[in-house]
Amino acid sequence: MTAQTPLDIRTEPPEAAGERETLTGFVDYFRATVVLKAAGLSDADGAKRLLPSLTTVSGLVKHLTDVERYWFRTRLDGQRDVPTRWSAADPDGEFRVNDNDSLAELIKDYEAACRESREVLERYDLEDRCRGRSAGEGDGDGDVDGDVDGQNVRWVLVHMIEETGRHCGHLDILRELLDGSTGD
Template identity: 65%
Template sequence: MEDNRPEPPDFAGERETLEGFLDFLRTSVVHKATGLSDADGARRLLPTDTSVAGLIRHLADVERSWFREDIDGQTYVPFRWSEEDPDGEFRVTEADSLSGIIADYEAACAESREVASRYSLEAPCTVDNGHNVRWVMVHMIEETGRHCGHIDILRELLDGVTGE
């Protein structure tokens, strides 16, 4: 599998470093899922609804929640979770394709980049949650990195593929 992930910069300012690491992790999520069938992407290997496809859908929702809703103050941002179904994004059906889930995730990441480009790192979130854009960027590095590790483990269990 060809590795086209962008390397984070070795020497850059704070914003370029944060964006570089987040984009590396975002593309790592896609890289690690590439080549799986829809069935393997949706396969649950744990007692929970956790799957590669479900984790990617979760990350798409998290991108939209933090960037569009919290930073930008957009209303009616689409999520798959709700108070009635807090894990809704993890449920994948036969009607879902892994390629469609990946495309939605990539679209969510592009939306996030566009929102972030309009704000300084010091700018407070529009939603009064006590956070600023810097905090959201660091949190998304942590969140994406953690779930990328989960995807890496699931991929190895599914078909033995490993990698950085």
């Protein structure tokens, strides 16, 4: 018997809309998919390693939380001192799960980061350039970015669709391995 994930209340991206609405529709759809795939698991299942890497449901939620804050608050908006769990000393820090990590709280933090990203995004047009510099730090996906002053809001949105969508696939596989839940 296949387990069921929580009720799917995601809003499909628009099929006929302007560029901005299409891009934000897809990123919001994938953000909601992250929550859908993670919700309802126990803390133990969220932290359970099913792969040789540090990849877990809780770790992916933490990673995507940091990525949201990094790309929208740090890179796009130029905010300083935005916290991340990764560092030069621990580039995989956001994937590390400890006994104090509550999956429900991690999901709430992810949802808060997504709200913060939407608030930042409201202040910019698609052609506006990123205000923050990378200063050699990575975005948490293993890449080290150079100076991206040439990147614009459109690029950040497309990158977040790619990043979040890719990790939704990981979450889908992990969820099926954990409790048999399948679905889009």
